[in-house]
Amino acid sequence: MAELRLRNVNKVFQQTHVLHDINLHIADGDFVVFVGPSGCGKSTLLRTIAGLEDITSGELYIGGALVNDVAPAKRGVGMVFQSYALYPHMTVYENMAFGLKLDGAGQDEIRSKVESVAQTLQLGALLKRKPAALSGGQRQRVAIGRAIVREPKVFLFDEPLSNLDASLRVQTRLEIAKLHERLGSTMIYVTHDQVEAMTLADKIVVMNQGRIEQVGTPLELYNQPASEFVATFIGSPRMNMLKGKAAEDLGGATLGIRPEHLQVRTQGEAGDWKGVLRMAEHLGSDTYVYVDVAGVGEMTARIVGEMELEPGCELYLHAPSQHMHLFDAQGKPVDASLRRTA
Numbered sequence: 001m002a003e004l005r006l007r008n009v010n011k012v013f014q015q016t017h018v019l020h021d022i023n024l025h026i027a028d029g030d031f032v033v034f035v036g037p038s039g040c041g042k043s044t045l046l047r048t049i050a051g052l053e054d055i056t057s058g059e060l061y062i063g064g065a066l067v068n069d070v071a072p073a074k075r076g077v078g079m080v081f082q083s084y085a086l087y088p089h090m091t092v093y094e095n096m097a098f099g100l101k102l103d104g105a106g107q108d109e110i111r112s113k114v115e116s117v118a119q120t121l122q123l124g125a126l127l128k129r130k131p132a133a134l135s136g137g138q139r140q141r142v143a144i145g146r147a148i149v150r151e152p153k154v155f156l157f158d159e160p161l162s163n164l165d166a167s168l169r170v171q172t173r174l175e176i177a178k179l180h181e182r183l184g185s186t187m188i189y190v191t192h193d194q195v196e197a198m199t200l201a202d203k204i205v206v207m208n209q210g211r212i213e214q215v216g217t218p219l220e221l222y223n224q225p226a227s228e229f230v231a232t233f234i235g236s237p238r239m240n241m242l243k244g245k246a247a248e249d250l251g252g253a254t255l256g257i258r259p260e261h262l263q264v265r266t267q268g269e270a271g272d273w274k275g276v277l278r279m280a281e282h283l284g285s286d287t288y289v290y291v292d293v294a295g296v297g298e299m300t301a302r303i304v305g306e307m308e309l310e311p312g313c314e315l316y317l318h319a320p321s322q323h324m325h326l327f328d329a330q331g332k333p334v335d336a337s338l339r340r341t342a
């Protein structure tokens with residue numbers, strides 16, 4: 001187990017400056033998730049920690065030791081990728097034993113470690129099979145098992161579930177969460193998936209164009225986004241962002257309100273936005289409505305449960321003031337004390 005510290009880490013590929021002055025502390029035992037739009041540098045940051053990419057400038061410490069020039073295999077990190085990269089000609093047992101053999105472990109030690117990890121990941125009955133005879137979820141568990149047997153100080157996961165179907169994703173996500181609870185090791189995880197980020201993370205790191213936008217617990221990011229970027233990135237469907245009068249009346253440039261915080265009603269009250277229903281999506285558990293509001297634009301609202309609505313009908317939207325997020329022209333939150341009441 002180990003803590004990690006990144007100090008002013010930069011990564012430049014030829015002409016492309018991909019990571020800008022990354023400063024980050026990851027406490028021992030933390031589960032940290034990197035999120036951000038495609039190309040923002042998540043994988044590069046993870047690969048830099050693993051030692052698969054050199055650091056152009058800055059310092060990386062693992063467990064207090066400077067590791068900039070330490071080879072990947074000597075950093076005590078275990079990595080699990082999106083593609084399982086199992087050796088096809090080896091059995092599950094041999095795949096899991098391979099790294100330990102390279103480390104010079106004895107037969108008995110290898111057997112006891114592989115068998116214990118196989119039991120944890122419910123792979124005990126599959127040890128003699130080759131990867132071709134496994135399902136996607138089983139292969140991914142072998143890939144995780146292969147990393148675990150070496151007892152790394154830090155686990156690095158790069159979108160490990162993205163090749164799995166929806167139900168296996170949920171199942172394997174739970175297994176990873178339980179694994180973290182049981183091992184207590186430091187885990188760093190890259191994903192595109194909001195739900196994975198929100199459910200797994202102790203801390204989420206939101207990245208944007210090679211920079212860290214905000215670091216916080218899932219609920220801090222959801223409730224107190226430090227920028228318009230984070231506000232729209234965290235939460236699904238995304239936060240409504242209103243420009244113009246609605247925001248200016250309150251003393252800001254943009255007014256944000258999450259779809260789940262809008263109250264939708266068919267009879268209007270004073271202060272409601274009046275709109276016309278463009279489309280409704282029925283998910284069973286929820287209904288998403290897309291409403292055209294004159295002078296404001298299209299707004300999305302989430303209604304819990306089922307609501308029968310005819311496209312083209314009039315709807316009224318109410319935004320409770322405690323759920324409003326106000327941003328200035330630079331996309332930074334407007335201090336609540338400076339906010340005007342409408």
Ligand SMILES: Nc1ncnc2c1ncn2[C@@H]1O[C@H](COP(=O)(O)OP(=O)(O)OP(=O)(O)O)[C@@H](O)[C@H]1O
Binds near residue numbers: 013043
């Ligand atoms: N070996 C390389 N040489 C040059 N540029 C690279 C190299 N690897 C990555 N990049 C660039 O660095 C930027 C960040 O890439 P990276 O893969 O880290 O993003 P990401 O956030 O993981 O994206 P995604 O979510 O799409 O996987 C991209 O603009 C990419 O084109």
